[in-house]
Amino acid sequence: MSSGAKRPKVDDDAPLQNFLRWCDSVGLVLSTKVRLSKEGTVADYGMLAQDDIEEGTVLFTIPRSALLHQGTTHVSALLEGEKVSLESSSGWVPLLLALLYEYTTAHSRWKPYLSLWTDFKMLDHPMFWSKKERDKLLRGTGIPEAVDKDLANIQREYRDVVLPFVAKHPDIWNSQTHTLELYTEMVAFVMAYSFQEPQEGDDDDDDEDDETEEKAPNPPMMVPMADMLNHVSKHNANLEFTADTLKMVCVRPIKKGEEVFNTYGQMANWQLLHMYGFTQLHTDNADDTADIPVANLHKAATREPDGDQQLLEEMWEMLREKGAFVFGKNSCLTETELHSVLKVLCMSREEFLELKDNDDGWEDDDDEEISRGFSNDGLTGLNSKWKRLLQEAARLTVSGYPDVDRDRAVMEDQASLKALSSRQRNALQVRCGQKSILDKVMELTKT
Structure with missing residues (x-):
């Protein structure tokens, strides 16, 4: 989230004071160690520590009767x-x-x-x-x-x-x-x-859960007060659910004057902007990702000098529904799917026909080996054709963004950054974060 213009002091914020009085009336208990503010927060309302806070401290408690949903509304x-x-x-x-x-x-x-x-x-x-x-x-x-x-x-x-x-x-x-x-x-x-x-x-790792019917x-x-906390990937508070109440609990020590941050989950910047209307600095967002569309991987295969174009078109009929492959900062997050597609694109006609005739597919490699192979450490060890395909697919993906060189220049110039609107800054963070991940993929797949 990016900071806006100077905010009014909380004491002069009538809507906030009305909300805090309402909290008292519905039994929402706010710790004296925190306060709500529009000053000193990364965006709009936020929560600040008024004192040093120890891990495990309950910052506020919300009775379920104060939650707003279709079961509590007047209608x-x-x-x-x-x-x-x-x-x-x-x-x-x-x-x-x-x-x-x-x-x-x-x-x-x-x-x-x-x-x-x-x-x-x-x-x-x-x-x-x-x-x-x-x-x-x-x-x-x-x-x-x-x-x-x-x-x-x-x-x-x-x-x-x-x-x-x-x-x-x-x-x-x-x-x-x-x-x-x-x-x-x-x-x-x-x-x-x-x-x-x-x-x-949800926290149960028992393998038997995988065999049960998926629940809706x-x-x-809507959770009043909890939604006042801003998000960062390295958060310091977490919402806990009990039978009668919801509690925001400090999960790591917070110093006086620091902001209290919740997490909305592992969110890339494109997801934060799409769903929440803000971004983090792409260098700070450990959960940032970039997609390489399967179409670009197929297009890369068609540019191989020895490519059988007719065979590749037949392969495309099988692969076109695959979507995109997601790369994080340290590895491909959809490594099994990427492994399978690369394997198909490098098949001979005989191997491909055998695959099409085999309803059960083929015996795939060990999941752990695949995961290692598509980590940043493992990409350099892929066979040369797979690396060429990945590098060209990443290059094609980067070419789909607006001016790459201009983005890099703006990111390095504080005056240019300040001159951007909030929308331009957020879009820049998304683009630069994705392009930095794709640049890394290209670097690691050089042949």
């Missing part, structure tokens, strides 16, 4: 009674209808909480950028395609599920107030601030 009975008609691919419609109601109802129990956000577009998700701006600043990152898909899904969900339901209950919702625009803003709010309770057994994820919910 919960109605949403539950008609839940079958509210089913959708996202699974978010009941929560979004609850938020539409509570946000626009003057007597809402959650008004002091929801009043902290007067304009959800200030979250500045790329879905609120113009298409021209997304395509210009984020070309090659995968974000424009993800946003286009999001917007199409939101529009379809609103048209096919929400509007018919709203029309049945005009005394509670109406299409003039609860518009597609507000619905889209609520989607951004849920993307940026909601939490999902972990499934039971728990629906998202």
